[in-house]
Amino acid sequence: MPDTPVTLTRTPVGDDGCGPYAVTAGPDGALWCTLVHAGQIARLTPDGRLDRFPLDSASCGPSVITPGPDGALWFSRLKDGRIGRITVDGRAASFAVPRPESGPFGIVAGPDGALWFTQLHGDRIGRITVDGRVTEFPLPVSGAFPSGITVGPDDALWFTLNQADAVGRMSPDGDVTLHPLPTPRAAPVGITLGTDGALWFVEIGAGQIGRMDTDGRTDEFPLPDRGSRPHAIVADPVRGGCWFTEWGAGRVGHITPAGEISEYDLEDPGCEPHGLAVGPDGAVHVALETGAILRLEAPRS
Known part of the structure; x- marks a missing residue:
């Protein structure tokens, strides 16, 4: 662990098993x-105000x-095969994907003004416009479990x-290239x-952080605890490098572009850190x- 201290501030979201999972800056x-x-979206302001917005299904995941x-x-x-949208004042809507069982998971705003998402159980990458029109692009492998994007x-x-x-690459018109990992x-x-x-x-299975160039060249950096998941x-646009969660160990880590790793214990080894921003x-x-x-x-250099 690094000698430089960090400050941790905890904001409770609820003791009802709501399961905070992913977080982003709005x-x-x-x-x-x-x-x-809980089938909800939470909003946390800089001054500590927390609001929870129920969706139309408590089990939508x-x-x-x-x-x-x-x-x-x-x-x-994930659970009901839809893509959700919520405005900053808490008004929510959702759009169905063609196969409800496909398991939408990772999602990102694309360079073309649409949202792109993975389908854990569908072996497809999806594209949805802001008015809800969905296009799907099949992958050349089955059972691959496409996850982050x-x-x-x-x-x-x-x-x-x-x-x-x-790791896969898809052009905006759907052409796919796959890059197998060394491990x-x-x-x-x-x-x-x-x-x-x-x-x-x-790499949740190997306990490593990977770096890949656009030509597919890959470097892997083992974590001190290979079982940390x-x-x-x-x-991190402020400090450079990247932050990552260690779900199995209750830690957050930072890796520099050169592959130097620092780790920080959180409040409890069993706190289950997932998404971060x-x-x-x-x-x-x-x-x-x-x-x-x-x-x-954390300190800034």
């Missing part, structure tokens, strides 16, 4: 969080959330294939565009599935 300066077990090109927040609904420096969509141990059973999940212009991802990753205040905000949003203020 266009309104607030943090927005999915409550996967809101999962990953991202700012959209229309000033609203868009999120995947981000926009690369080449304006293509880059995504992890958890069960295929690969068997790596099981990549989260992925982000790093501050160095490369794609950074976590890294889950989500996000770039760098907020407008430059702090790191982590969704703890046990019922809170944690603010981590």
